[in-house]
Structures are given as C-alpha cells and as structure tokens.
Amino acid sequence: xxxxxxxxxxxxxxxxxxxxxxxxxxxxxxxxxxxxxxxxxxxxxxxxxxxxxxxxxxxxxxxxxxxxxxxxxxxxxxxxxxxxxxxxxxxxxxxxxxxxxxxxxxxxxxxxxxxxxxxxxxxxxxxxxxxxxxxxxxxxxxxxxxxxxxxxxxxxxxxxxxxxxxxxxxxxxxxxxxxxxxxxxxxxxxxxxxxxxxxxxxxxxxxxxxxxxxxxxxxxxxxxxxxxxxxxxxxxxxxxxxxxxxxxxxxxxxxxxxxxx
Numbered sequence: 001x002x003x004x005x006x007x008x009x010x011x012x013x014x015x016x017x018x019x020x021x022x023x024x025x026x027x028x029x030x031x032x033x034x035x036x037x038x039x040x041x042x043x044x045x046x047x048x049x050x051x052x053x054x055x056x057x058x059x060x061x062x063x064x065x066x067x068x069x070x071x072x073x074x075x076x077x078x079x080x081x082x083x084x085x086x087x088x089x090x091x092x093x094x095x096x097x098x099x100x101x102x103x104x105x106x107x108x109x110x111x112x113x114x115x116x117x118x119x120x121x122x123x124x125x126x127x128x129x130x131x132x133x134x135x136x137x138x139x140x141x142x143x144x145x146x147x148x149x150x151x152x153x154x155x156x157x158x159x160x161x162x163x164x165x166x167x168x169x170x171x172x173x174x175x176x177x178x179x180x181x182x183x184x185x186x187x188x189x190x191x192x193x194x195x196x197x198x199x200x201x202x203x204x205x206x207x208x209x210x211x212x213x214x215x216x217x218x219x220x221x222x223x224x225x226x227x228x229x230x231x232x233x234x235x236x237x238x239x240x241x242x243x244x245x246x247x248x249x250x251x252x253x254x255x256x257x258x259x260x261x
Contacts, residue, residue, distance in 0.1 A: 027105055034098055042091055044072030045079060056081050056158045077158050084163040085153060086142040093135055093197050134196025141189030144169040148182060 047067040053059030054077030066073040079087045143162035146153070147170030151161050160167040173182030195202055 024109075027108075031098070031102060031105060034101070038091075038094055038098060040068055040072065041075060041079075041094075044068050044076040045087065045091065047072070048076035048080060049073075050156065050158060052077070054078075054158070080157050080163065081159045082163045082165065083139065083143060084146050084157055084159070084161050084166055085150075086139055086146055086162060086166070089138050089142055089197075090135070093131075093138075096198060097131075130196050134193045136193070137189045138193025138197055139165065140169060141186040141193060144173050144182060145186040145190070148174065148179065148186075 049065040051060040052073040143166035147162035147166030
C-alpha cells in the first residue's frame with residue numbers, strides 16, 4: 001500500500017483549518033457574551049434605585065424599579081456598596097477592554113494579517129499588569145476622594161461615599177495626611193491610574209493641547225491682521241473717492257488719483 005508524500009501534511013492542514021474555525025467561533029462567542037454581560041451591568045447601574053430590594057436593603061414597597069430585574073438590582077447594589085460611584089471607572093475600563101478585544105478580532109480577520117501581538121507595558125511591565133495596576137491606583141484615589149469630598153452623594157448610595165473601599169481609605173488619609181494632603185494624594189493616584197488604564201501620556205496630551213492653543217492664537221492673530229489690512233484698504237479707497245469728487249466739483253482734471261497703500 002502506498003501513500004502520497006503530502007498525506008500527512010494534508011491531514012495537518014485540515015486539522016489546522018478546523019482548529020482555526022473553532023477558535024474563530026470561540027472568539028466571536030466570547031465577544032458577544034462579554035458584550036451582553038457588560039450591557040447588563042451598565043443597564044443595572046444606570047437604573048439603580050435605593051428603593052429596590054437587594055442584598056443590603058429590603059427595599060421600600062417590594063416593587064422593582066431596575067430595568068433588569070432582581071438580579072440587576074442586586075448587582076447594582078453590590079457594585080455601589082463596594083465602590084460607590086467610583087464603580088463607573090471599572091465600567092469605563094471594561095468597555096475599553098472590550099473595544100480592544102474587538103479591534104484585535106477585526107485585525108485577525110483581515111486578509112494577510114495575523115493576530116496582533118500584545119503591546120508591552122511601560123517600564124518592563126506587561127500590558128495586563130500595567131492595566132490592573134492603573135485600575136487599582138485609580139480606584140484608590142477615586143474612592144478616597146469620593147468619601148472625603150463627595151459625602152453628599154451618600155443619599156443616592158446603599159452605603160458610604162466611595163463604598164467600603166473609600167470608607168476604609170478615607171479616614172486613614174485624613175489621619176496621616178490631613179484633608180489637603182489626602183486630596184493631593186488622591187488626585188495624583190487618579191492621574192497616574194487614568195494614564196495607565198486608558199493608555200495615554202499626560203505629557204503628550206499637554207504638548208498637543210499647547211500646540212492646539214498656540215495654533216488658535218496664531219490663527220486669530222492672522223485673522224486680525226487680515227481684517228486690519230482690509231479696513232486700511234477700504235479707508236484709502238474712500239479717501240481717494242472723496243478727493244476725486246472734490247477735484248471734479250472744483251473743475252479740475254477729473255483724473256483718478258492713486259495713493260500708495
């Protein structure tokens with residue numbers, strides 16, 4: 001019995017096609033599932049009501065006001081109870097992760113392009129470690145500031161401002177750094193966390209903002225100079241017309257008089 005030399009290679013190629021097909025199906029299913037879960041979470045947070053029965057409260061009248069039912073009310077209650085309104089930073093970070101995963105999936109489907117390598121983080125850190133480090137710093141600064149500076153928002157929360165994390169960090173910051181020092185530390189942590197989570201540089205952002213402001217100033221200056229030149233030209237034209245009219249009335253030669261601008 002004889003076999004073609006390419007028999008084993010054909011089997012491997014067929015298996016590779018099958019595996020790649022299942023891998024694409026898994027990626028698409030994962031993207032869709034993550035989108036549904038993210039939408040469920042965002043809708044539960046948006047329609048949260050302190051009057052809904054949840055794990056931290058029995059509710060007011062037993063009626064549900066959350067658009068995604070009892071589970072959504074419990075998820076929103078737990079999210080706000082743990083992190084306060086700072087939980088929206090987690091929602092924004094999760095949305096960015098999903099968009100990045102969607103971009104990688106689209107690049108992988110493009111002809112002639114494979115899956116894009118994951119970018120390396122700053123300072124030798126991997127992208128995943130950099131992301132979670134930034135998210136931790138962002139939540140530490142945000143919850144502490146929310147507890148110390150936005151206590152009036154507790155009326156709309158199931159617990160303290162900044163959640164349990166802010167309730168634990170806020171008094172420590174006030175005790176060791178005071179009101180001003182803890183606020184400065186919280187702002188610094190938030191700025192560092194935002195840059196790491198959303199992948200941008202404050203220095204580059206400031207440079208671009210300065211360049212845009214400089215271009216706007218230069219544009220306004222040029223427009224002002226053009227307007228001044230037009231006004232001077234119109235004034236010279238009026239003076240020339242008046243001089244021609246006076247010469248014509250005096251009986252002099254009605255020749256156009258030109259004046260240097």
